[in-house]
Amino acid sequence: MSSAQALARYIAVDLGAESGRVQLGTVAGGRVKLEEIHRFANGPVRLPNGLHWDVLGIHREILTGIKAAARRADGPIDGIAVDAWGCDYGLLDRDGDLLGNPFHYRDHRTDGVMEQVLEQIPAEEIYGATGIQFMPFNTIFQLAAHKGSAQLDAARALATIPDLLAYWLCGRLAGERTAASTTQLLDVHTGDWARELAVRIGIPAQILPPLVDAGTVLAPLRPEIAAESGLDPVPDVIAIGAHDTASAVVSVPARGKDFAYLSSGTWSLLGMELDEPVTSEEARAYNLTNEGGVDGTIRLLRNVMGLWLVQECRRQWAREGVDHDYDALHRMAQATPLGGPLIDPDAPELLHPGDMPARIAELCIRSGQEPPKDAGATIRTALESLACKYRLVLERIERVAGRRAEVVHVVGGGSRNATLCQLAADILDRPVHAGPIEATALGNVMTQALAQGKVDSLAEIREIVGASFSSDVYEPSTDRAAYEELYARFLSVTGLAPVADFAPTQGTNP
Numbered sequence: 001m002s003s004a005q006a007l008a009r010y011i012a013v014d015l016g017a018e019s020g021r022v023q024l025g026t027v028a029g030g031r032v033k034l035e036e037i038h039r040f041a042n043g044p045v046r047l048p049n050g051l052h053w054d055v056l057g058i059h060r061e062i063l064t065g066i067k068a069a070a071r072r073a074d075g076p077i078d079g080i081a082v083d084a085w086g087c088d089y090g091l092l093d094r095d096g097d098l099l100g101n102p103f104h105y106r107d108h109r110t111d112g113v114m115e116q117v118l119e120q121i122p123a124e125e126i127y128g129a130t131g132i133q134f135m136p137f138n139t140i141f142q143l144a145a146h147k148g149s150a151q152l153d154a155a156r157a158l159a160t161i162p163d164l165l166a167y168w169l170c171g172r173l174a175g176e177r178t179a180a181s182t183t184q185l186l187d188v189h190t191g192d193w194a195r196e197l198a199v200r201i202g203i204p205a206q207i208l209p210p211l212v213d214a215g216t217v218l219a220p221l222r223p224e225i226a227a228e229s230g231l232d233p234v235p236d237v238i239a240i241g242a243h244d245t246a247s248a249v250v251s252v253p254a255r256g257k258d259f260a261y262l263s264s265g266t267w268s269l270l271g272m273e274l275d276e277p278v279t280s281e282e283a284r285a286y287n288l289t290n291e292g293g294v295d296g297t298i299r300l301l302r303n304v305m306g307l308w309l310v311q312e313c314r315r316q317w318a319r320e321g322v323d324h325d326y327d328a329l330h331r332m333a334q335a336t337p338l339g340g341p342l343i344d345p346d347a348p349e350l351l352h353p354g355d356m357p358a359r360i361a362e363l364c365i366r367s368g369q370e371p372p373k374d375a376g377a378t379i380r381t382a383l384e385s386l387a388c389k390y391r392l393v394l395e396r397i398e399r400v401a402g403r404r405a406e407v408v409h410v411v412g413g414g415s416r417n418a419t420l421c422q423l424a425a426d427i428l429d430r431p432v433h434a435g436p437i438e439a440t441a442l443g444n445v446m447t448q449a450l451a452q453g454k455v456d457s458l459a460e461i462r463e464i465v466g467a468s469f470s471s472d473v474y475e476p477s478t479d480r481a482a483y484e485e486l487y488a489r490f491l492s493v494t495g496l497a498p499v500a501d502f503a504p505t506q507g508t509n510p
């Protein structure tokens with residue numbers, strides 16, 4: 001694509017729990033192209049006081065990526081933006097300096113904290129204000145666990161992970177709303193911080209930063225970074241859908257409204273796009289979340305444990321001396337016959353790092369099933385269970401959204417997992433369109449283009465992405481009996497209630 005044609009070039013920094021990527025996006029002639037410039041591993045660092053993220057290391061990798069992108073680009077860079085996982089944050093002191101490495105959401109410091117807070121403030125109230133699903137690591141509970149710490153006492157500002165890294169690139173700290181929504185401290189009706197809620201929990205509301213919408217230009221890249229990278233003219237740093245899932249949903253190549261999306265990676269984020277939040281008793285009972293979307297949309301979704309199950313199994317087997325790569329694991333799972341043991345992939349025992357194969361086997365035994373006999377069978381159990389949970393969650397979302405999804409778009413790294421995509425189509429009994437893989441980075445790039453008026457709308461973005469990247473289509477099996485039997489067995493061994501006869505509960509997720 002020659003520079004004459006090139007309409008705009010953007011650098012997208014896309015940070016996930018397992019890896020970070022710096023991508024160069026070029027938007028021209030109604031098409032978007034993405035080039036991976038720099039990829040680096042990411043993961044928890046254990047300190048005496050718990051699991052943390054190495055944000056200085058992440059920042060250094062971002063600078064390396066920006067320099068390389070500047071060298072690779074065949075013209076000026078128009079913007080830079082950062083997206084990252086939700087819920088985690090850094091605290092800044094009165095000088096704007098970081099007060100210690102952010103904790104990792106899988107750290108045990110929040111054990112039991114959500115229950116304590118819910119004794120103080122009823123779930124109905126928190127959900128009524130924020131519309132956010134109850135998860136033990138939500139920022140609100142991490143801050144409650146942080147109370148009384150020297151860090152929180154000295155804190156003058158809170159920065160979600162994407163906001164912190166954007167702040168280090170441009171010097172302006174702002175709370176981008178899609179990322180802010182994952183804190184469970186944003187009022188979903190007003191779009192402002194739920195300060196009164198924060199104060200009732202003992203969180204100093206003054207640390208909550210000024211809010212901006214996705215598509216806001218923050219400030220120019222810091223001059224020393226621009227100079228070091230040879231970026232002239234100096235690009236702006238732009239707030240986009242800073243919560244990675246929000247950016248992924250931007251580039252779902254869907255038309256109309258009757259679609260569901262599954263952002264598939266370490267987590268499976270399954271949802272539908274709404275114009276307005278739904279904080280009904282039923283939405284709360286199903287523990288659905290109303291996370292903020294780009295262009296004022298609402299992401300009515302649910303976190304499902306995702307490919308973390310497979311990632312942790314692989315790490316455990318590697319610790320035991322058998323290093324399976326992901327392709328080998330999926331070939332083994334594909335070769336394992338349908339109908340093995342099933343589990344609830346969202347069982348709390350599976351959230352923290354550790355011996356995942358043993359935990360999966362334990363859950364099977366505890367529910368009266370023979371545990372998986374080998375690695376392939378263990379992965380098969382994880383994938384079949386995920387696909388079954390997708391069905392339960394999607395049926396609940398459709399009921400609350402009041403409409404049916406005719407197609408499910410699976411995007412992200414997990415969209416390469418053909419076994420899971422086919423199982424999802426079979427158990428959901430509807431077509432699954434898989435791709436693009438780099439949906440989050442594409443959403444990052446295209447929202448920068450939206451911020452600069454290079455494109456006009458979410459619909460146009462989805463047209464451009466759909467025209468630029470093909471999707472693999474998985475049609476549901478016609479052997480309905482086999483998959484209906486599988487789903488019925490899933491419900492019976494897990495004790496999870498199908499939509500039809502589900503009764504409201506006291507808040508935390510079934």
Ligand SMILES: C[C@H](O)[C@H](O)[C@@H](O)C(=O)CO
Pocket residue numbers: 016017084085086087105182244245267269303
């Ligand atoms: C904690 C998870 O990261 C968060 O709930 C999820 O939405 C996410 O950010 C996935 O990347």
